[in-house]
Amino acid sequence: MGTTGFDAGELATLLDGRWAGIRKQVRDALDGVPLQPGDDLDTESHRAQTLEQLRLLAKSGITDLGFPVAYGGRGDTGGAVVSLEMLAGNLSLMVKAGVQWGLFGGAVVALGTERHHERYLRDIISLDLPGCFAMTETGHGSDVQHLRTTATYDAATQEFVVHTPHEAARKEYIGNAARDGRLAVVFAQLITGDKSHGVHALLVPIRDEAGQALPGVRIEDCGRKAGLNGVDNGRLTFDQVRIPREALLNRYADVDPDGTYRSPIASQSKRFFTMLGTLIRGRISVAGTAGSATKLALEIALRYGDARRQFERPGTGRETVVLDYLAHQRKLLPALAKTFALHFAQEELVSTLHDAPGGEREQRELESRAAGLKAMSTWHATQTIQTCREACGGAGYLAENQLAQLKADTDVFTTFEGDNTVLLQLVAKGLLTNYKDQFDDLGTLGMAKFVADQFVGAVIERTATRSLVQRIIDGSGKDDILDRGWQLKLFDDRERHVLDGLGRRLRKANRENAFEVFNNAQDHVLRAARVHVDRIVLEAFVAAIERCRDRRTAALLNKLCDLYVLSNIEADSGWFLEHERITPRRSKAITEAINALCGQLRPHAVDLVTAFGLPRQWLTAPIATGAEARRQEAQHAQHAHETS
């Protein structure tokens, strides 16, 4: 028990969670390895540095976690996600690692079979074979089911002919493509005879060992980006490129030598979304990394806010520490509370992924959860890092203080691995259709019909923590804003109400007006997804507190949880008041309670954010590492001397 009034060790253990061992291993493995991001490098130098660092990472022994034991891996899916998110201090490195071992390597594992595993996995793990994940096209970013690249089987030579039919079908923003990748997992419409069987993945070599583009492959450079310039994003265009029949990643479908197409999954759409579902790890990793970047930004801003002084406090002869100002607390502490909430929700999500849900419905729920949490975590990162930059003033704008790079690097997180606005619509559709397996195939019109026929009302899905939550709700007799049962019920109720209202609106759709009805309700659709995720995240926070074994630590977490809940209600108070879920009087009380909680949590802010245990080497900002504090102290000593 420290002087902080809570058990920092217990909190750290709780936050480290199920993969505490992996987290420790990563901290140890990274310690002393020169992985800091480059300073003021041009794009080519930054890419070269990042590749060198990727090689160091490959040697560190933490990049094999997600691969099968049989090929030198450790078969630890959750560990792979957790280890990746701990690279928060060098996001170019994180993304390049994610492309190599997550997207590229992960696709070979998940969509390939023994012939691919045997041939490639060891080289992928060791980085002897750098690769790409070539899905997105210029014309089709979000609507991947309709991408245009083709892979046409030629029975005469037993080859696939991979081809880009027009410029908009070129592969776009492909990580590792502009400089380093040699082999690409290419998603294309598979055609045998004259029949298209939908999107499949194939392994297409794009560069020789000397780094030259192979015949028929045109490689362009996406050039400078807002951030992540250590990652070489490029464009791939294929001109009748021939690859052997065995290059098809054939876990879910195969083509016989004579061109006969076979798949255990009859529906083309279901097959496609089954394949996509196996790749969900990338999306979950982005959510985790967004969380880590947010934590790092908050640690910098809170440490600076805890040392920086500005404006003399009357009667004290000293200036006020900026984190003592309510406005400063209001900027940073609700964001900290939400970061805790998302951390626990992410841990739950990773656990579910790791334990691999058995049924189709469970898989759909996992995918929906991943989509929703990715959207909310990445938006939270964008907003929070922005706020941290502003809270550090001019110092926050200097590269040396890290926030500039964190902001620029994470900015695209809201876009890649699924555009957030599109993802939230998937979440809402899942809720409306109760995760029926046709869901992704429905399209607007089918959706309308489906909802009209079958939607009977919002179903609050069961989660691992649902029984605990129900117990708290049932046990709550108090109608108090700090009563957890009241809070949980309020979030439940909001979700049900929004979803039921949405269902009623969409049932008005028919063949003629389906697009208009859906489009006019789009803001309602997005709200439904958001309040659903809010509820899931709150439940994860509540469950985590239940696991805490130290009374004082739990008390502090309960205050953080209150701050998360009440900030959420305050931000959405228009809805709660409009729907008469809270009274004007209660709304005012909530604002006051938030201010009070900020004051109560403020003394613990730095300890709380430190407990996330980010590897210490990532914290390099002079404003966070004490230089600023020492400078200020010197100034005050001097000032005291001058005026004495």
Next chain:
Amino acid sequence: MGTTGFDAGELATLLDGRWAGIRKQVRDALDGVPLQPGDDLDTESHRAQTLEQLRLLAKSGITDLGFPVAYGGRGDTGGAVVSLEMLAGNLSLMVKAGVQWGLFGGAVVALGTERHHERYLRDIISLDLPGCFAMTETGHGSDVQHLRTTATYDAATQEFVVHTPHEAARKEYIGNAARDGRLAVVFAQLITGDKSHGVHALLVPIRDEAGQALPGVRIEDCGRKAGLNGVDNGRLTFDQVRIPREALLNRYADVDPDGTYRSPIASQSKRFFTMLGTLIRGRISVAGTAGSATKLALEIALRYGDARRQFERPGTGRETVVLDYLAHQRKLLPALAKTFALHFAQEELVSTLHDAPGGEREQRELESRAAGLKAMSTWHATQTIQTCREACGGAGYLAENQLAQLKADTDVFTTFEGDNTVLLQLVAKGLLTNYKDQFDDLGTLGMAKFVADQFVGAVIERTATRSLVQRIIDGSGKDDILDRGWQLKLFDDRERHVLDGLGRRLRKANRENAFEVFNNAQDHVLRAARVHVDRIVLEAFVAAIERCRDRRTAALLNKLCDLYVLSNIEADSGWFLEHERITPRRSKAITEAINALCGQLRPHAVDLVTAFGLPRQWLTAPIATGAEARRQEAQHAQHAHETS
């Protein structure tokens, strides 16, 4: 009258406003001059390029606007602000120009006298003398009245000794300091005999003609920043640097050869804030430039959104243009409406500055207006450019599409020329004290006493447009959300109510609890300032529509104004419902009306944003200039061919 249903020429004329001549002149002067920002430059190359471009700008004949006619200028203060904001496509250039001709040159004009004007102004205008504005210190950013650099008069040699007493007193983030500046306007505590007379400005040479730092001057480099890397920000430390007595910028105070201090303004604080007040142009320029950057970002995102298609629309065989989606309209069109509103408010502000208010109270109102509008415009820029980036997906992340640079460059606008959170507090204090001239000198304790004694209730200040606004309010019989009178009254009423409530809270303060009472109300203080600015901005929009001579154009502007108002109410619906200013039913109607307005404005979106008339050379993003549209058309033609 075009096919768009409104008169684009009339709209452009209205937007060009009072300085239409200057705007045209700048467009012509910049045409063909190679001022595009560099691509993928390291910091030193970027700085070199920006200095070269600054030289081209000096030759273009538009940088002399703000200087007195007697020294080769044109004496057009408003024109100087407007011309600067038109550099939106290269913000490093804009900021470096702002430092040289706005802050540095402007301070010599405003705080110096003939001896300084005669000696320096021609060289400043021609850029033969590059200079710095050295106010901010490491320890004191926002609280400039308490900066620590000293300028001690030595009567024996008739010199000032400029000195940095400790590290936190070094000048920080000084533009032009790291590389190019030769002379600096340095703000320091002026000491004669043993008496300090508060902060004054002095001209201190920092580099010789060869670019070497002068004896006693230590120059450090702030290094890489999030953006604006064409500007060489640096740190200045002075070690007993001697400058002649005449180097004091002596318009408001002077020191006789024997050390006698003289000033026409008795109060030290009033003198300081009078000096500061003459420098208000810099803050107003930042608001204007933030507006221009926002317009450029919106033009890029709207042009792309108007061409980009994604997801097939059932029954049409074509994909939907993304700007037809309600969610996309919701992202961009309320931001466009607010950009119009802020544009007209900015024009009003520049006009007031240009016409130089006579009285002290009017000057205070101008300063308050500048502070408030700077805060709201720069936050709007940060949010809108972020949204535009996300709305353009992966393409928005590529440097070639400009949004990355716009975001990175404008990010610090919320901080420099006054931290927004601090500025809003100044606005609120002005409102509470009704712009009494002591206001800046009060401090927390004095403020509390002052409010307790004198605050009698919110006063809605008179503006140029107030009589028009009152007429509309008085003439309004309708209680309809689209009735302008109702809207104006609602904004008025919100401001009064928030301010009155704040006054009542602050009156509880006494000597013992003053800090706590103020700090606990800080969110209330910020809200008061925000809703005040919202009201001012709305009134400016209303007045502009009144000036519009074309009926159909006015009708379109009225829709934009409705969207501005209703989006503002929706975002603040928690307050309006909590205070029973709108009913739940009306709140729902407002959401529906916003969606309807988005649909009505959508066909005009590109024409509306184009009417701002940004110099065409700034629009270089391939996604905005048609390449993307052509690519998509090609894709669809191909697709139609394939499936035919």
